[in-house]
Amino acid sequence: MEKTITNGKxxxxxxxxxxxxxxxxxxxxxxxxxxxIIFGVLTEGRLLTVxxxxxxxxxxxxxxxxTIGAVFVFGAGYFDISLGGSIxxxxxxxxxxxxxxxxxxxxxxxxxxxxxxxxxxxxxxxAYIKVPYFIFTIVLASVFxxxxxxxxxxxxxxFLKNAVKEIPSFNFxxxxxxxxxxxxxxxxxxxxxxxxxxxxxxxxxxxGNPRAAVQSGIDTKKTTMKLFLVSALGVALAxxxxxxxxRSVGGxxxxxxxxxxxxxxxxxxxxxxxxxxxxxxxxxxxxxxxxILNSGLAIMGLTTGEIxxxxxxxxxxxxxxxxxxxxxKLLPR
Amino acid sequence: xxxxxxxMLVCIGLVASLFAGCKSSSxxxxxxxxxxxxxxxxxxxxxxxxxxxxxxxxxxxGTWPEEHVKIAVECFDTTDEGFLALQSYLDxxxxxxxxxxxxxxxxxxxxxxxxxxxxxxAAGCKALIAYYNVxxxxxxxxxxxxxxxxxxxxxxxxxAFKDNEYYLGGYxxxxxxxxxxxxxxxxxxxxxxxxxxxxxxxxxLYCNGGVSLGIQMFIDRQQGFFDGVAAAQAEGSTAVFDxxxxxxxxxxxxxxxxxxxxxxxDKDYDAIGVSFSAAVWFQPIATVGKTGQIKLATxxxxxxxxxxxxxxGQMACAVYDCEEVVFGNSIVTILNAVTGNIxxxxxxxxxxxxxxxxxxxxxxxxxTAIYNYHDEGKYFVTAExxxxxxxxxxxxxxxxxxYDLYSALDLETALAKxx
Numbered sequence: 081m082e083k084t085i086t087n088g089k090x091x092x093x094x095x096x097x098x099x100x101x102x103x104x105x106x107x108x109x110x111x112x113x114x115x116x117i118i119f120g121v122l123t124e125g126r127l128l129t130v131x132x133x134x135x136x137x138x139x140x141x142x143x144x145x146x147t148i149g150a151v152f153v154f155g156a157g158y159f160d161i162s163l164g165g166s167i168x169x170x171x172x173x174x175x176x177x178x179x180x181x182x183x184x185x186x187x188x189x190x191x192x193x194x195x196x197x198x199x200x201x202x203x204x205x206x207a208y209i210k211v212p213y214f215i216f217t218i219v220l221a222s223v224f225x226x227x228x229x230x231x232x233x234x235x236x237x238x239f240l241k242n243a244v245k246e247i248p249s250f251n252f253x254x255x256x257x258x259x260x261x262x263x264x265x266x267x268x269x270x271x272x273x274x275x276x277x278x279x280x281x282x283x284x285x286x287x288g289n290p291r292a293a294v295q296s297g298i299d300t301k302k303t304t305m306k307l308f309l310v311s312a313l314g315v316a317l318a319x320x321x322x323x324x325x326x327r328s329v330g331g332x333x334x335x336x337x338x339x340x341x342x343x344x345x346x347x348x349x350x351x352x353x354x355x356x357x358x359x360x361x362x363x364x365x366x367x368x369x370x371x372i373l374n375s376g377l378a379i380m381g382l383t384t385g386e387i388x389x390x391x392x393x394x395x396x397x398x399x400x401x402x403x404x405x406x407x408x409k410l411l412p413r
Numbered sequence: 414x415x416x417x418x419x420x421m422l423v424c425i426g427l428v429a430s431l432f433a434g435c436k437s438s439s440x441x442x443x444x445x446x447x448x449x450x451x452x453x454x455x456x457x458x459x460x461x462x463x464x465x466x467x468x469x470x471x472x473x474x475g476t477w478p479e480e481h482v483k484i485a486v487e488c489f490d491t492t493d494e495g496f497l498a499l500q501s502y503l504d505x506x507x508x509x510x511x512x513x514x515x516x517x518x519x520x521x522x523x524x525x526x527x528x529x530x531x532x533x534x535a536a537g538c539k540a541l542i543a544y545y546n547v548x549x550x551x552x553x554x555x556x557x558x559x560x561x562x563x564x565x566x567x568x569x570x571x572x573a574f575k576d577n578e579y580y581l582g583g584y585x586x587x588x589x590x591x592x593x594x595x596x597x598x599x600x601x602x603x604x605x606x607x608x609x610x611x612x613x614x615x616x617x618l619y620c621n622g623g624v625s626l627g628i629q630m631f632i633d634r635q636q637g638f639f640d641g642v643a644a645a646q647a648e649g650s651t652a653v654f655d656x657x658x659x660x661x662x663x664x665x666x667x668x669x670x671x672x673x674x675x676x677x678x679d680k681d682y683d684a685i686g687v688s689f690s691a692a693v694w695f696q697p698i699a700t701v702g703k704t705g706q707i708k709l710a711t712x713x714x715x716x717x718x719x720x721x722x723x724x725x726g727q728m729a730c731a732v733y734d735c736e737e738v739v740f741g742n743s744i745v746t747i748l749n750a751v752t753g754n755i756x757x758x759x760x761x762x763x764x765x766x767x768x769x770x771x772x773x774x775x776x777x778x779x780x781t782a783i784y785n786y787h788d789e790g791k792y793f794v795t796a797e798x799x800x801x802x803x804x805x806x807x808x809x810x811x812x813x814x815x816y817d818l819y820s821a822l823d824l825e826t827a828l829a830k831x832x
Contacts, residue, residue: 126537132534138527142524229626236628328547328548330547334524379536383516
């Protein structure tokens with residue numbers, strides 16, 4: 081029987097408590113597997129055809145990449161709702177660069193630079209200006225979308241086909257390869273950074289208790305800048321992939337990404353408040369679950385209302401099961 | 414314990430996945446078919462053979478085509494009244510043909526669009542009706558890669574995909590040889606402007622919607638409206654209309670638009686042309702006590718929204734794209750394509766451009782007649798009417814048969830049909 085020592089007294093953990101916590105920790109994986117099994121059966125196998133797996137990789141990759149980067153920001157307690165706006169802004173500027181030069185390389189560099197600049201801006205506000213960061217990102221998201229409209233001027237969207245010289249396009253299979261390599265490459269990068277370097281530990285400590293983190297000797301300002309730069313890499317990769325996949329960007333590009341990332345984080349088993357329970361896996365698990373769920377519901381041919389009801393029920397179920405492991409640990413309020 | 418549980422669940426998942434995968438491959442892997450001619454030519458044999466003999470007696474009871482045809486429909490707003498009317502018509506057709514539909518959620522971005530196309534292909538859809546298109550060519554390419562036919566109203570795509578038989582084309586508001594700048598949106602605007610000025614309006618206001626954003630649809634409608642008013646003035650209308658002072662831009666829901674509405678209602682306008690739904694004017698007009706004093710013209714459907722407005726004399730005209738005429742021809746085209754009659758689906762090897770009429774409903778009686786006709790579950794193009802376009806029912810069917818069926822349906826013909 082497992083024992084722990086608390087305040088000098090032996091405290092015995094009951095088997096049921098252990099099971100509840102373990103199930104809570106595994107809930108995201110159980111949810112993912114259940115979603116695969118249930119929709120695999122309900123769609124008579126269409127969910128798992130090669131073509132649909134490729135399609136789902138296209139859908140999951142942007143959410144996955146941004147979520148991996150967002151783990152660092154949300155993990156440290158910064159609730160960032162402007163991720164979609166950042167992607168759209170970077171993608172539009174990258175798209176304009178591609179159209180005016182005919183070069184995807186130039187587009188990528190522009191997207192990367194823009195993403196880094198935006199990340200530095202966000203990092204400076206988060207680290208040095210004591211305003212509620214969540215409110216700041218709400219305003220920032222609005223500013224991004226408005227700026228995009230101003231930049232686009234008389235156009236609602238811009239298309240890579242209008243570039244000064246032809247920009248190579250990628251077919252379905254090529255995009256699937258690019259997506260898979262990028263997603264898993266960035267996941268491994270994030271995994272190492274989060275689990276095997278001090279940055280991950282600092283992020284968790286800052287999210288758990290910023291004051292304690294400072295008193296532990298963590299340079300929270302420097303760490304904040306670093307974690308926003310990691311997030312910027314995810315934003316840049318996602319913006320570039322959206323640009324080369326859709327070959328068009330506009331005011332609505334990545335418009336729902338902010339919500340998708342939050343759903344992926346929650347479904348992936350990470351509290352949005354960050355802290356010690358933060359983990360890198362939601363980038364893959366959460367994004368995959370959401371994508372499979374959406375694809376399965378769409379393949380079944382349900383109406384829009386039915387899809388929304390099913391989606392909501394699944395999310396509620398996963399969140400409830402996930403919360404089993406930490407609800408009892410909340411400090412009394 | 415933890416490892417055992419994970420292993421067990423993973424095993425169950427893998428077994429289910431393998432089982433599911435096997436079943437899917439026995440379906441023929443239709444979603445992965447990317448060879449343009451394969452599907453069409455294989456399916457072609459049956460109807461062609463039938464066509465060579467006597468007219469086969471095929472029941473119109475939902476059993477034809479022999480192989481079930483699933484069709485995806487992409488829309489921009491699932492609550493749009495025009496889309497809901499189309500949805501009702503398509504659902505009506507499922508009682509007579511062996512077809513079913515998958516409808517998109519409200520498509521907001523390029524990513525949503527491509528995702529919906531991929532999901533539809535995985536669901537076994539054989540064609541897409543593009544009631545909306547965000548990514549233009551990319552949407553068509555996605556359909557082609559997934560082995561799905563693409564039906565659209567976007568004439569701008571026809572040139573790029575004219576040689577690919579998966580691009581079926583769609584309808585056109587222009588006949589062959591018409592001035593291409595006078596497209597459907599131009600004509601819609603023209604009809605609104607002409608109707609208002611011709612019905613005795615003294616001072617006209619125009620809401621141009623997204624002109625300032627450079628949205629072509631609104632630019633064309635505005636130009637049409639200007640020309641329509643000018644044409645009526647040339648015929649003797651005394652309506653006053655200044656192309657700068659009497660135009661307001663933007664959208665409902667913004668402070669700027671609300672302010673412009675208030676300012677406009679302080680003036681002496683007695684007619685307003687609206688390049689989107691004129692319903693946004695009902696409440697402000699009522700608030701200032703001008704109900705019945707201002708006539709509205711709109712691009713919109715014969716729907717509940719405008720029914721009461723027509724009855725109370727608030728509407729001067731509604732430019733109406735009758736769903737079964739304008740979009741209904743997509744079903745004929747798609748069913749011909751999937752049953753191997755691609756020569757009927759397309760026009761001599763080029764994408765279809767079936768001429769259809771926009772109906773300008775300018776009086777309450779006509780509006781009510783059309784509204785009631787639909788309300789009784791009747792349609793101007795019935796499932797039975799459509800059979801003449803299919804070789805399985807009519808061996809003489811051709812592209813011209815389809816063209817004639819739909820292009821003949823103007824407002825006058827429709828009203829005669831009701832009587």
